[in-house]
Amino acid sequence: MNKAEAMADLWTDGASGGGASPAAKLGANGGNELLTPAQMAEADRLTIASGISGITLMNAAGEAVANAAQSMLTATDLPNVLILCGPGYNGGDGFVAARLLHQRGLEVKTLLLKKPGSLKGDAALAFEEMREAGAPTWQALTPASLKKGLSEADLVIDALFGAGLDRPLEGGMAKLAEMVNAGGVPVLAVDLPSGVNGADGSAGGGAIQAARSVTFFRLKPGHLLFPGRSYCGEVDCAQIGIRPAVLEEIVPELTLNDDRLWCSHWQEPVVSGHKYDRGHAVVFGGPMHSTGAARLAAEAALRAGAGLVTLACPPSALMVNACHLTAIMVHPLRKGEAGEAEGEEAGSAGPIRDLLSDKRLNAALIGPGFGVGPQTRECVMAVLGSVETAVLDADALTSYSSSPEALFFAIAGCRGSVVMTPHAGEFRRLFPDLFSLDKLSAARQAAQRSGAVVVLKGADTVIAAPDGRAAINSNAPAWLATAGSGDVLGGIVLGLLAQGMPGYEAAAMAVWMHGEAGSEAGPGLTAEDLPASLRPVIRRLVEKAGQGRKEIR
Numbered sequence: 309m310n311k312a313e314a315m316a317d318l319w320t321d322g323a324s325g326g327g328a329s330p331a332a333k334l335g336a337n338g339g340n341e342l343l344t345p346a347q348m349a350e351a352d353r354l355t356i357a358s359g360i361s362g363i364t365l366m367n368a369a370g371e372a373v374a375n376a377a378q379s380m381l382t383a384t385d386l387p388n389v390l391i392l393c394g395p396g397y398n399g400g401d402g403f404v405a406a407r408l409l410h411q412r413g414l415e416v417k418t419l420l421l422k423k424p425g426s427l428k429g430d431a432a433l434a435f436e437e438m439r440e441a442g443a444p445t446w447q448a449l450t451p452a453s454l455k456k457g458l459s460e461a462d463l464v465i466d467a468l469f470g471a472g473l474d475r476p477l478e479g480g481m482a483k484l485a486e487m488v489n490a491g492g493v494p495v496l497a498v499d500l501p502s503g504v505n506g507a508d509g510s511a512g513g514g515a516i517q518a519a520r521s522v523t524f525f526r527l528k529p530g531h532l533l534f535p536g537r538s539y540c541g542e543v544d545c546a547q548i549g550i551r552p553a554v555l556e557e558i559v560p561e562l563t564l565n566d567d568r569l570w571c572s573h574w575q576e577p578v579v580s581g582h583k584y585d586r587g588h589a590v591v592f593g594g595p596m597h598s599t600g601a602a603r604l605a606a607e608a609a610l611r612a613g614a615g616l617v618t619l620a621c622p623p624s625a626l627m628v629n630a631c632h633l634t635a636i637m638v639h640p641l642r643k644g645e646a647g648e649a650e651g652e653e654a655g656s657a658g659p660i661r662d663l664l665s666d667k668r669l670n671a672a673l674i675g676p677g678f679g680v681g682p683q684t685r686e687c688v689m690a691v692l693g694s695v696e697t698a699v700l701d702a703d704a705l706t707s708y709s710s711s712p713e714a715l716f717f718a719i720a721g722c723r724g725s726v727v728m729t730p731h732a733g734e735f736r737r738l739f740p741d742l743f744s745l746d747k748l749s750a751a752r753q754a755a756q757r758s759g760a761v762v763v764l765k766g767a768d769t770v771i772a773a774p775d776g777r778a779a780i781n782s783n784a785p786a787w788l789a790t791a792g793s794g795d796v797l798g799g800i801v802l803g804l805l806a807q808g809m810p811g812y813e814a815a816a817m818a819v820w821m822h823g824e825a826g827s828e829a830g831p832g833l834t835a836e837d838l839p840a841s842l843r844p845v846i847r848r849l850v851e852k853a854g855q856g857r858k859e860i861r
């Protein structure tokens with residue numbers, strides 16, 4: 309095994325691989341706010357205006373990069389670092405790191421994309437300081453110099469483009485990135501891997517594949533959204549002297565989905581509590597041949613902490629549901645109860661209204677395994693018109709493919725929160741014109757248009773509220789991509805809504821719990837394993853909440 313292979317071995321657990329929770333690989337150091345490159349530039353501007361110079365920030369950023377580089381090089385004897393420097397301030401960070409690593413005795417070579425004379429501002433200053441410090445060698449970045457540099461390097465630092473990337477890589481630049489990726493040398497990216505758009509994670513012209521990225525002050529959406537996330541490797545967030553107070557002016561509406569977002573809205577059962585204090589959730593299930601999805605959701609709702617859960621279904625499906633359920637109650641949706649003809653079944657809106665007239669049933673889920681068609685639309689209308697809070701998933705969404713406005717109109721008339729949990733296919737059916745947008749903008753616009761909290765699912769699930777808030781989830785293991793896993797997620801949202809959590813926080817917490825349960829169940833999981841895997845997840849939350857209380861005392 310050569311040095312590069314030995315080091316690459318250290319990172320085989322990078323962003324795209326491994327079974328552990330991906331959240332563990334993100335350094336959300338300092339706060340869960342996510343800043344777009346434009347907001348980051350504003351943070352920079354406000355900091356400089358408060359009296360901290362730009363070169364001070366650049367020196368701190370370069371030092372964080374140098375430290376990360378050294379930590380990646382511990383497995384080698386004679387470290388040789390190749391630093392690729394771009395024309396802007398990302399390159400400036402590279403010059404600072406080059407100077408520091410040179411001063412620390414490492415073998416450093418820098419390759420510059422543009423002539424030193426074209427450098428501006430703090431990047432020009434950093435280049436001069438590097439030269440004055442006895443300059444590590446520097447040359448123009450060309451295919452030939454890169455080929456030679458890669459053949460000698462133990463580590464590449466990618467300081468070509470960061471926040472300032474304003475178009476996809478193309479032509480010669482894209483080829484250079486391909487050469488780096490084919491070079492077999494681990495890469496440390498400064499801020500973002502070059503080619504990844506920090507605002508939305510797009511990488512239309514390809515990007516440099518990093519083993520690790522060091523970003524500054526706060527993570528950027530591009531570190532979390534695919535495909536960007538798959539280029540970042542492990543992400544560290546270095547605090548470089550920007551005061552969190554700047555966020556009061558920037559007011560970021562986007563966060564990483566973690567407990568800081570929703571824990572104050574979640575409450576464990578109180579000592580003197582009653583099951584009705586934690587709500588009564590109802591799942592509307594489909595016909596006899598498709599009952600599993602609703603059961604998965606109902607089990608998840610109960611595990612997520614709803615005090616009671618009822619599965620309501622057509623009479624023909626009652627027996628099969630009853631045979632599989634114990635703590636969950638089953639209820640037949642019989643026509644006739646609401647003054648309709650006896651004997652018929654399935655998709656009856658009247659019995660749904662009837663059941664939901666019991667106001668203790670405070671949250672309902674409809675869609676999984678329910679069937680697509682006009683009857684489903686009637687049932688969705690009955691749910692939205694009768695219950696305090698609702699989750700719409702799967703067939704409930706698909707049934708509105710040709711009339712989404714009717715759904716949004718009904719949601720607008722709801723008293724409480726409505727949460728929609730579409731996967732990409734369901735999303736496209738309801739919002740065909742938004743599908744070409746980046747995932748974050750698509751989810752946000754969908755939430756605004758529909759009036760519902762939108763959970764746009766996938767490996768990088770986005771949760772968006774109609775008021776503009778949004779969060780990106782990062783803890784879901786790929787094992788969750790399995791049949792029925794989305795039904796479980798819908799059930800968790802339902803269980804949290806039943807307990808009285810507001811829609812956005814319930815949706816975000818559910819997505820996070822679902823990811824944790826996926827990691828808990830681990831490789832080989834099936835959706836049936838997920839509800840029970842919520843137990844250790846909840847236990848840890850309770851322990852953490854208890855810890856917080858102790859600290860407050």
Ligand SMILES: NC(=O)C1=CN([C@@H]2O[C@H](COP(=O)(O)OP(=O)(O)OC[C@H]3O[C@@H](n4cnc5c(N)ncnc54)[C@H](OP(=O)(O)O)[C@@H]3O)[C@@H](O)[C@H]2O)[C@@H](O)CC1
Nearest residue numbers: 352366369395396397398469470471472473474475476499
């Ligand atoms: N904000 C902060 O608080 C701090 C920020 N810091 C650092 O500053 C970095 C941002 O610096 P930045 O704004 O100078 O942008 P940067 O990423 O160097 O790129 C701009 C250059 O790239 C070029 N270019 C763009 N796309 C291209 C493409 N596809 N293909 C080819 N060229 C392309 C573009 O050139 P042009 O469009 O003119 O051709 C322009 O010259 C940030 O990532 C962080 O590392 C730290 O020092 C700490 C504090």
Ligand SMILES: Nc1ncnc2c1ncn2[C@@H]1O[C@H](COP(=O)(O)OP(=O)(O)O)[C@@H](O)[C@H]1O
Nearest residue numbers: 731765766767784785786789791792793794795
């Ligand atoms: N590659 C992936 N990594 C992590 N989570 C994923 C991945 N693909 C899908 N998921 C998650 O798995 C669930 C699948 O939901 P869905 O597509 O509705 O499946 P189903 O309809 O079979 O229940 C969603 O919560 C989604 O976010």
Ligand SMILES: [K+]
Nearest residue numbers: 466469498500
């Ligand atoms: K970079």
